[in-house]
Amino acid sequence: MAFTRGRPALHLVTPLEHEAPAPVISFCGHCGAHPPAAAPSRVCADCGLGLILESRADVAPKVGDAFLILDRTLAVCAVSEAAERLLATTEPDVVNQHVTALLMPANAEEKTGTSLSTAVAWAARGDSGTRTTVVRPANTFGIRLTARITSCGAPQAALVVLE
């Protein structure tokens, strides 16, 4: 290593290129429909049973996707129509309950079983990344689902898309 008279070498570094913010898309928290940009109401005009939320376009759910919306306390805030069928529940029955009422971590490689809660907590506080983990329905063994967890809002929350 080449040091000159004990002084650390300083290098000119090129400034980091700022990533362009990912495009954001609106979706219904119940049916997953994408409303027009200037929708007059927060309530979905298609199904009337969900509020319009925003998420990154590349991870936003599509119509018919099974997904949940969780807040930073890991409480269930919304359950899509497909998730209601998949998890054999209804949104009014599970709203405000802890996520473990519906989903349990099922990643065999994960020793502590905290990846689901950690990912949800990060997403719910606005982390822009997307994490993937394996979960199972709380009352069913032998079924594995891939959960794609990312941020959504407003207000800030975690979007868990089940695949």
Added chain:
Amino acid sequence: MRYLKTSEAAALLNVSPNTLRAWERRFGFPKPQRSPGKHRLFTHGEVAALRDALQEGLSISSAISRAREGLAADANSLVGALVSYERERADAAIEAALALRSVERSVEEVLLPTLDEITRRYSVESAAWAFAAHWAGDWLRRATRLTPPPVREVSIVVGDASRDELDRDTPYIRALELFLVRAGVKVLSLSARGVAGIGDAATVHRPNLVVVAGGHLDDDTVARWAYAIRLAVGPMPLAVYRRGAERPRVRATGTTVLPAGAGDAQRTLLELLESDQAIASSPPAAQPQVQRAARGSR
């Protein structure tokens, strides 16, 4: 109390009337009352609470849950006032409930649950219950007195079989009387202990139906009272309200057992009265026609 029609409530929430009806089916909220013409009438307070919750919610369910929590605050503040023995604060709490709800719903969703909560926490032997029961009885009687005169041609005699003001059933009986009076029914409430002179009272009042309410008095006492009424005005439908669940022989006589909720009981009674009146007013024309037809065929 300000009421909104479906279209007005939908406009306030910025949704379609169909969406509002879908919410009522799926979530049971906002819960409308019905106008005399059977149209939905939403209380402004509920709709406004939901509108605010929707602004900050992540789903319709969570917004409704938040709006309900806000409305439930009235019951908590009434409990707090009554267990603190503060009559003015209790009056203010029920007034706050009335700002968001009808009288019936304020009683069913705030006043009666508050009394249940106090009996659960402190028992019916407590001073808190004595104060709360007295306040509630006073309030319910005042509300009954302030109700406009009856408009229906039907009347009910209520035989009060509760112990006294401190009986747990008493506020429910007073609430049922209030609801009936507000529905335009003439109500005469008498103690089911007193049989002397009951015939005169029944003759003056000419009841269409008799309700025995409360579970303190034994069946024999209540039966004597009901028999005295029957002697005076003849047979008529009998309903029992809050007589306890363990009285199967009452059901066997064809007596109507009313639901425990005051609102449900009122609705059942109104249906009974309507069906009774429909039977009474149906023209007995079928029989003569058949007879005429029979004569013609001879």
